[in-house]
Amino acid sequence: MDSKSSNFKIILGSSSVARRKILTDMGYEFKIMSPDIDEKNIRKDKPEDLVMALAEAKANAVIQKIQNAETIEKKDDDKPTIFIAADTVVVYEGKVREKPSSKEEARQFIKGYSDGHAATVSSVSVTNLKTGVRKGEWDRVEIYFHTIPDNIIESLIDEGNVLHVAGALIIEHPMIVPYVKEVVGTTDSVMGLPIAVVERLMRDVL
Template sequence: MILASNSARRQEILKDIGFNFKVLPADIDESSDREDLIEKIKDIAYKKAYHVAKFNRNEYVLAADTIVEINGEVLGKPKDENEAKIFLKKLSGNWHRVITAYSFINIERNILINEYEISEVKFYDLCEEQIEWYIKSKEPLDKAGAYGIQDKGRIFVEKINGDFFSIMGFPIAKFIKNLKELDIDIEKISKI
């Protein structure tokens, strides 16, 4: 299998379950002209997977994309520390949605899974000192919404509704269910 992503979190989730894969990030423009937010995220995940799959037609290729959305505003990866601070202040004390879409493609076998998972996260009220401490760690700078639930950012999370691993970057349980629907049993995942 090829993982069309550099995400350390996705790699960790897949390795922990037993997948063998090589990493071949899709170097594409991660934008979409779709109007609907979920369709937009699914489209980006598909474009990443297809970009790698068209050069590896016999391989299974997996790609994903994660965004954080609050009150209709998408919070991607912050461009700098100042934007990270703005994002964290918006999330402070509020519920937000984390949407992760993924595409799994094998062109030769005519396989396409294009799915998504939505989870909700509620943050505690954050004080300025907590935000500054977190920004100094540099963790928020490469994460959608400027936080990682699996890292230091976990201390901000009051509640979640949904899939923890989807919030982390990949809904592994749903993906395994998709594979089972294709008659790929969990014992076979190291071979795909």
């Protein structure tokens, strides 16, 4: 099967399993280069500003690394390379939630969603490394929940995946799916890579 990205190369600046899966499901082949930044050093009042600043910082860090190492092969110089960076935070009662710092914090996060509502704000930054053109955008999704039983919350925490994601929120997790009442927006955006935004930005920079 031909990759959709036969006319250009893609580097994904993320170690997120969910983002890798989404980009693969979109039909693209890509390399991965994880950014090495201290996300806690970047603070903004508005979640939309925060995720955009984080995606930009990730892009800058990886692009600097690429330029230093000159890892883009000269023989492919006629093909542009597209670099994709992204970030996601959860917003609950107006406050930004990043990855939980402990099991107890994860427990409190999920308990708060029970019979409640949260939002995710995801950013995408796409750079054409050949031309230097960069475009970015954010996407917000509202999520409403039924009552989440305590035993489900404990099972999620024991399993551990929720400890590694913003707001301890994984709405596509089989244990959580029955308790999601409504999603206003797309699941791919909640998972960290809104497909429509990625496609649009890639077209814009090419």
